[in-house]
Amino acid sequence: MAMKDKSNTRNQETQDTEGLAGKYLTFGLGQEGYGISILKIKEIIGMIPITPLPHTPAYIKGVINLRGKVIPVTDLRLKFGLLAQDYSDRTCIIVVEIHNHSKSIIMGLLVDGVSEVANIRGGDIEKTPDFGTRLQSDFIQGIAKMDGRVKILLDIDRLLTEEQLSSLADPPASRKEPHAAVFPLEEAAA
Numbered sequence: 001m002a003m004k005d006k007s008n009t010r011n012q013e014t015q016d017t018e019g020l021a022g023k024y025l026t027f028g029l030g031q032e033g034y035g036i037s038i039l040k041i042k043e044i045i046g047m048i049p050i051t052p053l054p055h056t057p058a059y060i061k062g063v064i065n066l067r068g069k070v071i072p073v074t075d076l077r078l079k080f081g082l083l084a085q086d087y088s089d090r091t092c093i094i095v096v097e098i099h100n101h102s103k104s105i106i107m108g109l110l111v112d113g114v115s116e117v118a119n120i121r122g123g124d125i126e127k128t129p130d131f132g133t134r135l136q137s138d139f140i141q142g143i144a145k146m147d148g149r150v151k152i153l154l155d156i157d158r159l160l161t162e163e164q165l166s167s168l169a170d171p172p173a174s175r176k177e178p179h180a181a182v183f184p185l186e187e188a189a190a
Helices: 002-018 162-169 184-189
Strands: 022-029 032-037 041-046 060-066 069-075 092-099 104-111 113-120 140-146 149-154
Touching (some): 022 104, 022 149, 032 113, 060 104, 092 113
Parallel strands (some): 069 104
Antiparallel strands (some): 022 113, 041 092, 060 069, 092 104, 140 149
8 A cells, every 4th residue: 555655646746747847948046057947938138237226125136128118137146045246248137927916027037147948858857855844945846857967947936925026016106115215414404
């Protein structure tokens, strides 16, 4: 009976990872490799000026103007807790479409460099290991084994929380945050 249960579990895991098979855009952050389903990619652009936004998390680098459309840019290095690094000639922005429960958002992901489009078979993908309850890993779809190394396959729709996505989708004028600053010198003069 136990042997049959193990076999059923293994078959279920194989079916789960077979559903992840497909083409992935692979890219690097430091020495690590990552992949995003090619179906989520809109385009890849070289570095262009990023306008910083005040009162946003450090990993939100700001916004870019891409052919008249304002797009928020997230630095994946900072989002994943890696050290900031100077941009190089390989640094680029991957423009993706993120879907959450209520919205679709076009967003730029700042990465160290794009590697390739890889066709990854389901048999080369492992389920995400259980890291325990304290680590947020629900944005990791699986781990692909490629050429003796691993690539972390990202579920881009789960990379940012609902709250983080909502704050990016709302223009600053419609946010309910106070915009007026109170300066101590003004209070003393009054």
